[in-house]
Amino acid sequence: MNTLTLPTYADVTAAAARLQGHAHKTPILTSRTVNEAFGAEVFFKCENLQRMGAFKFRGAFNALSRFDERQRRTGVVAFSSGNHAQAVALSARLLGIPATIVMPHDAPAAKLAATRGYGGQVVVYDRYKEDREQIGSDLASRQGMTLIPPYDHPDVIAGQGTAAKELFEEVGALDALFVCLGGGGLLAGSALSTRALAPGCRLYGVEPEAGNDGQQSFRSGTIVHIDTPQTIADGAQTQHLGNYTFPIIRRDVDDVLTATDAQLVECMRFAASRMKLVIEPTGCLGFAAARQMKDQLKGQRIGILISGGNVDMPRFCSLLAA
Amino acid sequence: MNTLTLPTYADVTAAAARLQGHAHKTPILTSRTVNEAFGAEVFFKCENLQRMGAFKFRGAFNALSRFDERQRRTGVVAFSSGNHAQAVALSARLLGIPATIVMPHDAPAAKLAATRGYGGQVVVYDRYKEDREQIGSDLASRQGMTLIPPYDHPDVIAGQGTAAKELFEEVGALDALFVCLGGGGLLAGSALSTRALAPGCRLYGVEPEAGNDGQQSFRSGTIVHIDTPQTIADGAQTQHLGNYTFPIIRRDVDDVLTATDAQLVECMRFAASRMKLVIEPTGCLGFAAARQMKDQLKGQRIGILISGGNVDMPRFCSLLAA
Numbered sequence: 160m161n162t163l164t165l166p167t168y169a170d171v172t173a174a175a176a177r178l179q180g181h182a183h184k185t186p187i188l189t190s191r192t193v194n195e196a197f198g199a200e201v202f203f204k205c206e207n208l209q210r211m212g213a214f215k216f217r218g219a220f221n222a223l224s225r226f227d228e229r230q231r232r233t234g235v236v237a238f239s240s241g242n243h244a245q246a247v248a249l250s251a252r253l254l255g256i257p258a259t260i261v262m263p264h265d266a267p268a269a270k271l272a273a274t275r276g277y278g279g280q281v282v283v284y285d286r287y288k289e290d291r292e293q294i295g296s297d298l299a300s301r302q303g304m305t306l307i308p309p310y311d312h313p314d315v316i317a318g319q320g321t322a323a324k325e326l327f328e329e330v331g332a333l334d335a336l337f338v339c340l341g342g343g344g345l346l347a348g349s350a351l352s353t354r355a356l357a358p359g360c361r362l363y364g365v366e367p368e369a370g371n372d373g374q375q376s377f378r379s380g381t382i383v384h385i386d387t388p389q390t391i392a393d394g395a396q397t398q399h400l401g402n403y404t405f406p407i408i409r410r411d412v413d414d415v416l417t418a419t420d421a422q423l424v425e426c427m428r429f430a431a432s433r434m435k436l437v438i439e440p441t442g443c444l445g446f447a448a449a450r451q452m453k454d455q456l457k458g459q460r461i462g463i464l465i466s467g468g469n470v471d472m473p474r475f476c477s478l479l480a481a
Numbered sequence: 482m483n484t485l486t487l488p489t490y491a492d493v494t495a496a497a498a499r500l501q502g503h504a505h506k507t508p509i510l511t512s513r514t515v516n517e518a519f520g521a522e523v524f525f526k527c528e529n530l531q532r533m534g535a536f537k538f539r540g541a542f543n544a545l546s547r548f549d550e551r552q553r554r555t556g557v558v559a560f561s562s563g564n565h566a567q568a569v570a571l572s573a574r575l576l577g578i579p580a581t582i583v584m585p586h587d588a589p590a591a592k593l594a595a596t597r598g599y600g601g602q603v604v605v606y607d608r609y610k611e612d613r614e615q616i617g618s619d620l621a622s623r624q625g626m627t628l629i630p631p632y633d634h635p636d637v638i639a640g641q642g643t644a645a646k647e648l649f650e651e652v653g654a655l656d657a658l659f660v661c662l663g664g665g666g667l668l669a670g671s672a673l674s675t676r677a678l679a680p681g682c683r684l685y686g687v688e689p690e691a692g693n694d695g696q697q698s699f700r701s702g703t704i705v706h707i708d709t710p711q712t713i714a715d716g717a718q719t720q721h722l723g724n725y726t727f728p729i730i731r732r733d734v735d736d737v738l739t740a741t742d743a744q745l746v747e748c749m750r751f752a753a754s755r756m757k758l759v760i761e762p763t764g765c766l767g768f769a770a771a772r773q774m775k776d777q778l779k780g781q782r783i784g785i786l787i788s789g790g791n792v793d794m795p796r797f798c799s800l801l802a803a
Contacts, residue, residue: 186508188530207757208510269754428794432591435529435759435790468757472750476798 165407168355170317171324171348174221178321181253182217185209185322187329190434198457201449202333204326207438207468211245211273213394214322214345214466215309219246221318222307223254231256236304238262238295241270242394242467243309248279259304261294267393269471286387286396310344311401320348326462327356334459337445339466340364340373340415341395343404349464350411360462364408364415365444367392367423374415376400377408391420391478394441394467418447426450428479430465439470440478487729490677492639493646493670496543500643503575504539507531507644509651512756520779523771524655526648529760529790533567533595535716536644536667536788537631541568543640544629545576553578558626560584560617563592564716564789565631570601581626583616589715591793608709608718632666633723642670648784649678656781659767661788662686662695662737663717665726671786672733682784686730686737687766689714689745696737698722699730713742713800716763716789740769748772750801752787761792762800 188203206214223235234257237247244260251258260279262271263286275281284294292308299306307315322345323336336357338349346364353362366373370388376399384399400408408415426443430436438446445463449456470478510525528536545557556579559569566582573580582601584593585608597603606616614630621628629637644667645658658679660671668686675684688695692710698721706721722730730737748765752758760768767785771778792800 183511186510186530188508189505191532208508210513212755212757431759431797432794433534435534437753437757437759472754472801475753476801479794479798 163402164313165403166313166317166351168351170313171320171351174217174314174317175321175324177221177224178217178318181220182321183209184325187326188434192433197453197461199453199459199461201461201463202326202330204322204462204464205436206322207436207442207465211242211249211277212467212469213242213246214319215242215246216249217321218315218318218344218348219243219307220250220253222312222314223247223250223256225314226256226305230305233303233305234258235307236261236295236298237307237309238291239309241266242469244274244279245270245277245469247307248274248277252278259298261291261298263291267469267471267474270469273469308401310342311403313403315344316348316403316407317351318348319345320351322464323349323352324356326464327352330462332357333360333462335361335363335456336462336464337363337365337449338464339395339441339444340366341441342397343373343400343408345464345466346412347404347407350407354411361413362411363448364412365448366415366417367395367444368417368419370396371417372399373408374417376405377412377415380409392423392441392444394439395444416448418444418451422447422451424478424481427475431479436465437468437470437475438465439467442466442468485724486635487725488635488639488673490673492635493642493673496539496636496639497643497646499543499546500539500640503542504643505531506647509648510756514755519775519783521775521781521783523783523785524648524652526644526784526786527758528644529758529764529787533564533571533599534789534791535564535568536641537564537568538571539643540637540640540666540670541565541629542572542575544634544636545569545572545578547636548578548627552627555625555627556580557629558583558617558620559629559631560613561631563588564791566596566601567592567599567791569629570596570599574600581620583613583620585613589791589793589796592791595791632664633725635725637666638670638725638729639673640670641667642674644786645671645674646678648786649674652784654679655682655784657683657685657778658784658786659685659687659771660786661717661763661766662688663763664719665695665722665730667786667788668734669726669729672729676733683735684733685770686734687770688737688739689717689766690739690741692718693739694721695730696739698727699734699737702731714745714763714766716761717766738770740766740773744769744773746800746803749797753801758787759790759792759797760787761789764788764790
């Protein structure tokens with residue numbers, strides 16, 4: 160018995176209206192070097208240039224915009240490996256809502272600092288030993304706060320879908336779109352926009368090879384749970400897809416691919432040296448997978464969703480030096 | 482007796498038409514963090530996201546587009562500390578013109594490699610001992626090639642002016658615009674666009690403190706020559722303004738300011754960690770000067786021209802680590 164009502168593209172358009180004037184309409188960049196290497200036309204939707212440095216602002220702001228009077232007063236709680244935390248903290252500040260954020264103790268220092276900088280109250284936990292969902296739920300039930308999960312929520316999914324919506328509206332239909340996959344918020348949202356605006360476009364989710372629960376789930380038809388994967392893609396260390404994201408992904412996505420940490424570093428280096436963009440490891444998942452299958456993309460129009468750029472500079476430099 | 486005919490804004494609009502479909506219309510980015518720090522509205526015109534990573538493509542392509550049949554056949558020669566070299570090499574390749582580039586032996590490896598990658602024939606020289614202008618002129622006279630200097634040429638100046646033109650056309654008039662200053666091509670071109678599109682806008686050129694020949698020239702009224710300055714801003718190690726750039730700068734610019742290497746590094750770090758942009762040291766000159774005088778900019782609308790992003794990643798990381 161499944162009583163979930165999945166979000167639709169109408170929810171994405173409603174989210175886009177709410178985000179108007181709050182989220183950046185991020186640039187779509189092209190690189191002649193990439194086009195020549197691919198023998199294709201490649202469009203990078205740069206959510207690393209989004210407010211707070213990642214697409215997550217879209218979903219969080221959309222969700223918090225829909226709070227009623229009581230929810231606005233009691234506040235929001237969120238658990239997150241990083242970007243969602245900042246997104247909720249910033250959205251809450253903009254909307255005048257108190258925010259408590261549950262973050263892993265080993266989250267990048269830049270993300271912890273930025274979350275506090277946006278006015279969020281931070282509670283840390285050990286991501287290898289404690290269950291962040293339990294901690295978040297406890298805070299929500301004890302203090303009456305509204306929990307906004309990082310991906311498994313219709314308003315979050317609808318908000319994330321606005322990035323792909325902007326991409327298709329600006330460059331037209333594409334032959335294939337590559338989207339990074341952690342818990343599936345961005346991929347599910349992108350799926351809603353893709354099926355509405357470019358129905359023939361092949362849509363790929365891309366995960367870290369070390370944590371391919373999404374691929375296993377997509378191919379087996381049931382949500383597979385894994386231990387927290389060890390990967391540099393800290394934004395995609397999720398253990399399972401969600402009850403909202405999985406059915407959309409299963410229905411609308413063409414395949415789920417993977418990329419190794421080494422491939423992510425190569426893409427980070429290329430993006431920094433040739434495209435002048437700082438991209439966090441997770442943000443390179445789509446680019447890395449597209450590069451791996453570029454022989455199959457010749458002559459096509461390709462979209463790559465760059466999810467975020469929140470990586471400490473010392474860590475960024477040590478990854479590039481390796 | 483001055484027989485030079487200075488370029489005008491009409492030359493900038495003609496250049497813009499030639500560049501259409503060849504140069505990127507680069508994004509103009511904003512940062513809430515910067516706006517809050519400045520108490521002002523700040524627009525970054527991101528020429529680091531231009532083709533080959535710098536505004537120089539605009540001037541070079543414009544100049545080469547105007548070659549006649551004989552010039553196209555015999556080819557172009559250019560001397561450059563880096564970005565102009567790549568710009569000429571790439572423009573020449575796009576237009577089917579042979580290119581020879583005279584570059585300093587200690588130019589960033591990425592710039593040497595990129596210039597060769599674009600198909601340019603590279604001749605190296607010692608920038609502390611040899612005179613690149615002499616070497617370039619010799620090549621031009623011996624082989625009948627057309628010399629395109631990095632800044633002191635009407636078509637180069639007109640091409641560079643298209644960046645500020647795009648900025649004003651997209652965001653409207655500004656109260657102040659900060660532009661980096663080496664030999665003055667970008668600043669003179671920006672001056673033409675500024676006086677045509679935003680006559681009341683204060684226009685500042687910004688040089689490395691170690692090489693303030695432009696400031697001395699601007700304030701004294703004659704072109705001052707200096708030794709090659711020691712600064713991390715390798716794109717602004719010019720020894721003097723040009724015969725075309727100086728009179729425009731003297732006439733249209735409000736003041737010439739300076740920034741230290743340490744201030745440039747601070748801006749590079751901020752841009753990378755908060756704006757997700759790789760900017761080369763020279764590219765941060767305008768940002769650094771604006772930060773220094775931000776108390777005078779409160780409540781205003783400010784433009785900052787980011788000139789380029791061509792910096793080797795190892796060097797980028799070592800500068801940020803210092």
